[in-house]
Amino acid sequence: MKNKTLLICTIIFFLIVNTNYYWEGIIGKLAMLFSLLLILIFAILCFIFFYQIFKSIKEKFTSKLRNISIVVLIIVLGLTFYKPNGIVDFEKLDGKDLLIAERGGVADCSIVFKLKENNHFFQRNVCFGIEKTTGKYSIKNDTIYFSNISLRKKDYYKFGVIIREKKHNKMLGEISLYKTKTDKMPLKIFITKNNLK
The missing domain is CATH 2.40.128 (Lipocalin)
Known part of the structure; x- marks a missing residue:
């Protein structure tokens, strides 16, 4: 159950980061505060990623859901680090x-x-x-x-x-x-x- 919640939260984080073009102007003065919150969530997800790797090594990668969570975390954290404003440049569209x-x-x-x-x-x-x-x-x-x-x-x-x-x-x-x-x-x-x- 914890891995499903982690998977859902990771995907929601990814969607929020990748749609910031649409919402950052709407929330106005709160955008900086919200950006700090997203940085904090990114750091927490990094910590969770290493914790999941550690647990997965102990279990010899037998938990399919944990392995999927690790792969999703690698993709989301990697893309967010590489493209912090989102993978699509909506302004060019x-x-x-x-x-x-x-x-x-x-x-x-x-x-x-x-x-x-x-x-x-x-x-x-x-x-x-x-x-x-x-x-x-x-x-x-x-x-x-x-x-x-x-x-x-x-x-x-x-x-x-x-x-x-x-x-x-x-x-x-x-x-x-x-x-x-x-x-x-x-x-x-x-x-x-x-x-x-």
Whole structure:
């Protein structure tokens, strides 16, 4: 019975780790706490793995369920160690990145803003939690207009202005995001990749 429970818990852990793309933005500020919990569970599963190996050696590998648990633990722990954000990069399924802009801040806070080829945008803010915002965009001249903003972020920017610069260092210009036309303090994000036509 204990090995069945271990098997089920290991598979649930694997599914949670591999679907973090979908849930990490939903839980927001709790994402860091939840990540620490997953690291703790990973450490516990490592300890259980070595304990199961020890017991299996004592039993001369006669318990079929224990052997299956060991194999599943090897696969789950190995894949989680190798790909801690999941084995599938779900963001790539959303389409090719046409523009990427990034901004770092204090306390290791960061913003990543992406325009995808399918007219969807994606913004990920990491600062004592994870917040994701998605929606659609359209471009007219050097202005990006946002629509269909994800429900989690009700007060998002209405538009952004692309300011292109000559290539120096890694920056290719910047995007200034505005909440209104009278906004005097836009959020400036520095462009690191620009494949827009």
